[in-house]
Amino acid sequence: MTSTTQAGQNADVVIVGAGVAGLVAARELLAAGLRVIVLEKGRGVGGRMATRRLGAAVCDHGAQFFTVRGRAFGTLVREAHDAGAVAEWCDGFTRATANGGGMLPPGDGHPRWRGTSGMTGLPKHIATAFDPARGEVRAGVKVASIGIAAARVTVGIDDGSMLRAAAAIVSSPVPQSLELMVAGGMVPDAIDPAALRLLAGIDYDPCFALMLVLDRPSLVPSPGGIQFEAEGPANGPIAWLADNQQKGISSVPSLTVHATAAFSREHFDAPADDVAEKLLEAAAAWIDGPVSTAVIERSLQRWKFAQPKTPVADPLVVACTQPPIVCCGDAFGTAKVEGAASSGLAAARWAVRVLAGET
Ligand SMILES: Cc1cc2nc3c(=O)[nH]c(=O)nc-3n(C[C@H](O)[C@H](O)[C@H](O)COP(=O)(O)OP(=O)(O)OC[C@H]3O[C@@H](n4cnc5c(N)ncnc54)[C@H](O)[C@@H]3O)c2cc1C
Numbered sequence: 001m002t003s004t005t006q007a008g009q010n011a012d013v014v015i016v017g018a019g020v021a022g023l024v025a026a027r028e029l030l031a032a033g034l035r036v037i038v039l040e041k042g043r044g045v046g047g048r049m050a051t052r053r054l055g056a057a058v059c060d061h062g063a064q065f066f067t068v069r070g071r072a073f074g075t076l077v078r079e080a081h082d083a084g085a086v087a088e089w090c091d092g093f094t095r096a097t098a099n100g101g102g103m104l105p106p107g108d109g110h111p112r113w114r115g116t117s118g119m120t121g122l123p124k125h126i127a128t129a130f131d132p133a134r135g136e137v138r139a140g141v142k143v144a145s146i147g148i149a150a151a152r153v154t155v156g157i158d159d160g161s162m163l164r165a166a167a168a169i170v171s172s173p174v175p176q177s178l179e180l181m182v183a184g185g186m187v188p189d190a191i192d193p194a195a196l197r198l199l200a201g202i203d204y205d206p207c208f209a210l211m212l213v214l215d216r217p218s219l220v221p222s223p224g225g226i227q228f229e230a231e232g233p234a235n236g237p238i239a240w241l242a243d244n245q246q247k248g249i250s251s252v253p254s255l256t257v258h259a260t261a262a263f264s265r266e267h268f269d270a271p272a273d274d275v276a277e278k279l280l281e282a283a284a285a286w287i288d289g290p291v292s293t294a295v296i297e298r299s300l301q302r303w304k305f306a307q308p309k310t311p312v313a314d315p316l317v318v319a320c321t322q323p324p325i326v327c328c329g330d331a332f333g334t335a336k337v338e339g340a341a342s343s344g345l346a347a348a349r350w351a352v353r354v355l356a357g358e359t
Pocket of ligand 1: 016017018019020021022039040041042046047048049061062063064065066067141142143144171172173176180207209258303305306307328329330331335336337338340
């Protein structure tokens with residue numbers, strides 16, 4: 001397909017969000033010959049595939065690893081691997097049956113992948129391969145509304161400017177996507193009522209991520225990750241603990257601690273220092289020496305929309321067909337990083353078909 005960009009239109013397709021779903025969608029649209037603008041409110045690409053520097057340490061604080069099951073995602077990961085952007089981490093993690101209780105050894109034979117320098121490696125790899133003549137990621141641009149005017153999608157930016165496109169793919173977490181469509185006047189009349197019901201029912205768990213820089217190696221067993229048993233009152237506040245140095249992304253010792261959804265929900269509005277102290281206390285068993293001296297730096301991230309509680313079965317939800325506006329991301333299909341990528345791909349393929357007049 002060749003580009004259909006028309007006068008008064010900035011791109012064939014505007015994509016909201018440069019997480020893995022939005023970027024995989026853009027890659028597919030570009031391969032189909034369309035002109036694409038990806039708008040991302042964050043400073044860089046990746047969304048919840050997030051890596052941060054903390055002092056001399058590098059910490060992944062969103063997604064920690066990904067698995068590969070499908071063929072399309074497998075092809076992308078192989079390509080990223082060949083380019084040096086991702087690497088296999090291990091084939092499973094230590095499992096703690098209860099906090100500080102029984103520990104089951106790692107290894108189930110199924111590869112877990114990481115970015116070579118952090119989880120942003122895969123999204124950065126996808127974005128840097130875009131042909132700049134047709135594909136553009138605009139970071140630091142917050143979308144304020146999505147609406148429809150004269151059979152075009154209108155995308156309002158929070159600085160008051162507006163983009164027009166033939167279609168839109170919306171990959172922000174669903175409650176945020178709905179807010180954009182409400183602000184653009186699509187709700188209730190322009191959105192498909194069944195889609196609205198589905199989208200309105202999608203809910204996410206929050207998650208705290210505590211990043212710690214240590215003055216000596218941690219006590220986390222090889223290969224550097226502990227998954228804690230499903231939530232329960234006896235299991236404490238930690239769901240996951242990773243050693244970023246053993247993982248191979250940090251040159252100095254550092255930990256990432258993820259809280260359980262229950263703990264994160266209960267303490268979501270609590271002061272950061274109180275939350276950090278509670279998580280630190282629970283993580284002390286894997287820190288060598290007194291935490292007061294062994295932890296030399298710390299930072300707490302609050303993810304409001306960490307993971308969907310119950311993704312919808314379909315890989316996309318069509319909000320509108322004329323003009324085409326479709327929602328995608330990890331809330332659609334099989335969730336997690338691979339589910340988000342698959343959803344982005346499905347949304348792009350749908351948009352290509354509709355723009356070509358095939359459906
Ligand atoms: C703490 C945590 C741990 C996780 N662990 C794992 C794991 O180990 N393995 C795994 O597979 N998955 C894990 N996940 C889930 C995984 O990160 C997500 O499923 C996946 O990254 C979602 O990708 P996405 O593209 O759908 O959404 P996102 O990555 O959230 O991308 C959406 C993008 O939209 C942007 N955006 C939102 N609103 C606007 C706006 N108004 N204007 C412009 N841009 C906007 C956001 O900034 C974001 O970059 C974890 C998630 C979290 C938070």
